[in-house]
Amino acid sequence: MIKGKENLRICLAASAGGHISQLLKIVDNWNGYSTFCITTTEVVRDKLRQRGKVYIVGECNRQHPIRVIKVLVRCIKAVLRERPDVVISTGAAAGCMVCFLGKIIGAKVIWVDSITNVERISLSGRMVRYIADLFLVQWPESAQRYKNVEYVGAVI
Amino acid sequence: MIFLTVGTQFPFDRLVKAVDDAFDEGVISEEIFAQIGETSYKPHNFESVVSLEKKVFDKHLKKASGIISHAGVGTITIALNNEKPLLVMPRLKKYGEVVNDHQLAIARKFEEFGHILVAYQEEGLAKKIEQLKSFIPRQRKSNAKAVAARISEFLHKIGTSEERLYRRKVDGAFIKSKIG
Numbered sequence: 001m002i003k004g005k006e007n008l009r010i011c012l013a014a015s016a017g018g019h020i021s022q023l024l025k026i027v028d029n030w031n032g033y034s035t036f037c038i039t040t041t042e043v044v045r046d047k048l049r050q051r052g053k054v055y056i057v058g059e060c061n062r063q064h065p066i067r068v069i070k071v072l073v074r075c076i077k078a079v080l081r082e083r084p085d086v087v088i089s090t091g092a093a094a095g096c097m098v099c100f101l102g103k104i105i106g107a108k109v110i111w112v113d114s115i116t117n118v119e120r121i122s123l124s125g126r127m128v129r130y131i132a133d134l135f136l137v138q139w140p141e142s143a144q145r146y147k148n149v150e151y152v153g154a155v156i
Numbered sequence: 157m158i159f160l161t162v163g164t165q166f167p168f169d170r171l172v173k174a175v176d177d178a179f180d181e182g183v184i185s186e187e188i189f190a191q192i193g194e195t196s197y198k199p200h201n202f203e204s205v206v207s208l209e210k211k212v213f214d215k216h217l218k219k220a221s222g223i224i225s226h227a228g229v230g231t232i233t234i235a236l237n238n239e240k241p242l243l244v245m246p247r248l249k250k251y252g253e254v255v256n257d258h259q260l261a262i263a264r265k266f267e268e269f270g271h272i273l274v275a276y277q278e279e280g281l282a283k284k285i286e287q288l289k290s291f292i293p294r295q296r297k298s299n300a301k302a303v304a305a306r307i308s309e310f311l312h313k314i315g316t317s318e319e320r321l322y323r324r325k326v327d328g329a330f331i332k333s334k335i336g
């Protein structure tokens with residue numbers, strides 16, 4: 001398996017739209033890491049291509065349980081094939097699933113909660129908080145409200 | 157030209173109709189081009205498409221003198237990056253436009269900082285479109301670099317942790333035994 005800087009294989013997992021654009025803001029400040037991406041729609045494939053292999057798992061939310069299962073299966077396949085050492089996600093549902101799957105295979109989990117969660121962290125974030133190894137928020141208010149949550153700054 | 161975009165994941169009839177109505181009232185004199193996703197309301201005052209390829213989207217964005225959209229972070233980021241005046245109408249949970257009211261929260265914050273204009277209801281939209289013409293958005297100072305540095309530091313800690321170094325040593329010995 002190809003490994004990059006620090007000898008780590010990193011999974012970037014986020015839904016298309018605001019979530020992935022926030023994750024890319026972070027990643028744009030890096031180089032040398034070996035990464036691959038898991039996202040939800042084809043629209044963003046081109047934007048991600050330079051960050052390694054791209055897996056498209058489809059959109060889902062809590063209101064469509066069958067779609068959630070389909071997305072979950074695709075996430076499992078991607079994670080098992082790539083065996084990341086680290087998962088970094090900005091949400092939402094798909095990102096949350098990848099974090100849990102990553103944790104199961106022994107990866108470290110980094111969560112950056114989306115900037116839209118001003119007073120309270122997102123539902124996905126609240127779940128991932130239990131397993132995250134590093135949990136960052138983008139508003140100082142919410143860092144004060146929760147334990148083991150760090151505020152460094154906003155990525156946008 | 158004003159570029160109206162509502163994202164592709166959910167319809168947003170309320171916004172598209174409100175802009176169309178503002179046109180009827182004579183508030184808008186400029187040309188409008190709209191990307192309306194699965195919105196079922198079809199505007200009669202301007203051209204609209206379901207979705208746009210990234211390249212075409214960027215072309216319309218560059219050409220636009222102002223943007224009207226939902227309060228999605230993706231669109232807000234694009235508008236700020238391109239220094240375009242942006243007017244948003246937050247999608248609301250009570251109308252089933254989105255799963256929670258996160259768009260309302262971010263719209264309030266960014267309005268407070270002077271980055272965007274916000275119309276919270278259809279009624280206020282026409283007046284805000286008027287303001288959009290002379291609105292100069294305050295640029296945001298991103299801390300993405302600091303966040304990236306914090307994560308890099310963490311990755312370095314993982315990469316050089318005892319546990320990993322041990323795993324690498326075991327892996328190395330295993331590979332060596334296979335080759336040798």
